[in-house]
Amino acid sequence: MFRNLFLTALTSLVILGSAFAGSTVRDDKDKEVKIKTSAICSMCKARIERNLSFEKGVKEANLDVKTKVVTIRYNPAKTDVAKLKANISKTGYDAEDVLADEVGYNKLPSCCKKGGGMDHQ
Template sequence: MNRSTFFLAITALFATGTSLRADDGIKAVKIKTSAVCEMCKERIERNLAFEKGVKEANLDVAAKVVTIKYNPKKTDVTKLKANIVKTGYDADDVTADPAGYAKLPSCCKKDSKMMNQ
């Protein structure tokens, strides 16, 4: 095998391996939250980052929706919602944990927007 054929074969192997790993079965889910401010965004994203299997979390404060990319072999939507609920926020139809909610700063509480108007 000449040198150029060898390098072509190696390149093809790396390209195939990379394209197979790019998918890795990563899923994405959107969860409606009760977040109201940038502090909420920081808190939710930070806590989700420590959840096993979470690759990325991004909260859109205006829409109150967190988009989470995760490995379904390591976690699932129920666990992701439980993480958000434990942090003190609603997650879709699951109500915030009272103990977590009590620890939130006043600006992060659901009715804080009404108080600030």
């Protein structure tokens, strides 16, 4: 009888544990964001896309040089828009309301700087 009671309790714990484990709410669906940048040319495009590809959670990044908008598909459980903008800023480019990081900007070739070589404003 004790053995049956033990097995019933154990089975109940396993079922209950499975129910709680399955009820965890996670947002694993990829999201997409469009961020306006200060990119100028195809070298900017390559640099931004490459650096974003190293950001944890980024699945795809594609910069349209004509509109200066980078479209990023990412896993929201691993990164967020603020981190993506920070990545672009550290690369040396403006990311909407986040200005380019001065150190990153100074490393850019002069053709990739605002105004084609003028000082960062």
